[in-house]
Amino acid sequence: MNALGKTRITGLAVEAGHTGAALAEPARATTPVVRVENVRKSFGDNIVLDGIDLTVPAGTALVIIGASGSGKSTLLRCVNLLEPVDGGRIFFEGEEITRKGVKVPAVRQRIGIVFQQFNLFPHLRVLDNLTLAARRVGHVRRREAEERAHELLGRVGLVDKARSYPHQLSGGQQQRVAIARALMMRPHVMLFDEVTSALDPELVGEVLVVMRDLAHEGMTMLVVTHEMQFARDVGDHLIFMDGGKIVEQGKPAEVLDRPQAERTKRFLRRTLQLADSLEELTIDEGGVR
Amino acid sequence: MLAANFDWQFIWDHLPDFWEGLKQTLKVAGIGIAGSLAIGIVLGAARAHRVPVVSWLAATYVEVIRNTPILVQIFFIAGALPHFPGHPIRLEPFTIAWLAVVIWGGAYNTENFRAGFEAVPYRYREAGLALGLGRLGTFFNVTLPIGARIALPSTINTNVSVLKNTSLLTAIGFAELTNTAYSLESESFKATEVYFALGVTYLIVVWTLSLLIRVVERRLALPEAR
Numbered sequence A: 001m002n003a004l005g006k007t008r009i010t011g012l013a014v015e016a017g018h019t020g021a022a023l024a025e026p027a028r029a030t031t032p033v034v035r036v037e038n039v040r041k042s043f044g045d046n047i048v049l050d051g052i053d054l055t056v057p058a059g060t061a062l063v064i065i066g067a068s069g070s071g072k073s074t075l076l077r078c079v080n081l082l083e084p085v086d087g088g089r090i091f092f093e094g095e096e097i098t099r100k101g102v103k104v105p106a107v108r109q110r111i112g113i114v115f116q117q118f119n120l121f122p123h124l125r126v127l128d129n130l131t132l133a134a135r136r137v138g139h140v141r142r143r144e145a146e147e148r149a150h151e152l153l154g155r156v157g158l159v160d161k162a163r164s165y166p167h168q169l170s171g172g173q174q175q176r177v178a179i180a181r182a183l184m185m186r187p188h189v190m191l192f193d194e195v196t197s198a199l200d201p202e203l204v205g206e207v208l209v210v211m212r213d214l215a216h217e218g219m220t221m222l223v224v225t226h227e228m229q230f231a232r233d234v235g236d237h238l239i240f241m242d243g244g245k246i247v248e249q250g251k252p253a254e255v256l257d258r259p260q261a262e263r264t265k266r267f268l269r270r271t272l273q274l275a276d277s278l279e280e281l282t283i284d285e286g287g288v289r
Numbered sequence B: 001m002l003a004a005n006f007d008w009q010f011i012w013d014h015l016p017d018f019w020e021g022l023k024q025t026l027k028v029a030g031i032g033i034a035g036s037l038a039i040g041i042v043l044g045a046a047r048a049h050r051v052p053v054v055s056w057l058a059a060t061y062v063e064v065i066r067n068t069p070i071l072v073q074i075f076f077i078a079g080a081l082p083h084f085p086g087h088p089i090r091l092e093p094f095t096i097a098w099l100a101v102v103i104w105g106g107a108y109n110t111e112n113f114r115a116g117f118e119a120v121p122y123r124y125r126e127a128g129l130a131l132g133l134g135r136l137g138t139f140f141n142v143t144l145p146i147g148a149r150i151a152l153p154s155t156i157n158t159n160v161s162v163l164k165n166t167s168l169l170t171a172i173g174f175a176e177l178t179n180t181a182y183s184l185e186s187e188s189f190k191a192t193e194v195y196f197a198l199g200v201t202y203l204i205v206v207w208t209l210s211l212l213i214r215v216v217e218r219r220l221a222l223p224e225a226r
């Protein structure tokens, strides 16, 4: 994949010039936006999160990498309360959101999430996909909601697609709409779960650029991705997960260039080498080596 | 095709009678369709989301209705309820009529909507929840509009059957279209004319309903299926 800096979307580049502080509204500087404390989660006998601790300060991007099945999606889903945790606590802007009696929908409005499969509502036009939640639970009037929706569509380079239905858009366009839809609720943090994994390679860049600009504008983000260049360029901190644990973490470039743990080395070898030299890899019961 | 002595004049003269019967049929069918759709949406949602108790009661209701003949259900409502031990329930013939088709259609529509709601991919509901819509908000804004569109073709079949099944109400002497024709025939002995006219009337009405519904269906279908 190309370095991100080389990718350009005309629409976005134009819009990006006058992006205000409206997109990202960082919380009080001292309180981390997200703090995860010894979180445990199992599905039956399958221990998926095995004591996860992490802190995401306001305005930073945390990148999460790890093999398939290592619990990355579950971690994001726990932060958004789509999965209840079995143990441990999660704090959002200093407030514990895993406690009993928390207003779940209100918390979710402040935490945007974008999924691998876009999940745009198929019966609604792009514009209505964006305005639905703002109008229904944000109690924003249609006019205002649509103004903001058009503005956000401009930022993701899709002003002219407001009247389209999701199925009329490419995967990359759908994913950018999904990002805009999540931003409608003015979230204080954005969660991205492998948002480029379902895209054709030539469409990955346009989505990563939107995410990069969001990070540069100061949005706090948790990003699960396999795009190592993105991790390096945009991430402030990187964690490598394996078997429900954080095996290694640090500055993205350091972890990616000088991994310490054996499991990290093996994972990075598989992921990075695959592109260079498929021939050097062998397969056995443990998978690719 | 028809016998040479086919009495067109008789049909012509009795058109007002047919019209009276048809009005009753349409009234009962209208209530039947609206009522059974309402029941179907509510109980179908309860079934799909496994709402405790309600879901179980709905399942029992569906089982009972789908596994007994509608004629038996009509006789039960008309005959058994008024003699309910200790607590007789008296009902007007019109009430019995619409109640019977609402209950029958409601059971089938419960199944139709249950299947429709369950076919809504969980990821759409999750997207609604993630936006902070809440469980009820997600149902009304995501599951209902998508699931109802998926359920549409099967609910259409049920609705047409509701209309046709109103003819069975003749068994309790309710003066809908079939019953009106039956009375005419027993007075005049002109069976050919009467039942020919009856059949043609049903054809026209059911075709019209199907056509109307097809227009609605095309308008409502999910955009990618249009």
Ligand SMILES: Nc1ncnc2c1ncn2[C@@H]1O[C@H](COP(=O)(O)OP(=O)(O)O)[C@@H](O)[C@H]1O
Binding pocket: A043, A046, A048, A066, A067, A068, A069, A070, A071, A072, A073, A074, A075
């Ligand atoms: N709803 C669920 N029910 C049962 N098992 C699940 C569920 N969601 C995830 N899992 C399991 O949890 C493990 C971690 O899944 P996931 O968090 O999706 O991993 P990743 O996103 O890192 O690939 C996998 O073994 C997966 O099968």
Ligand SMILES: [Mg+2]
Binding pocket: A072, A073, A074, A193, A194
């Ligand atoms: Mg995943």
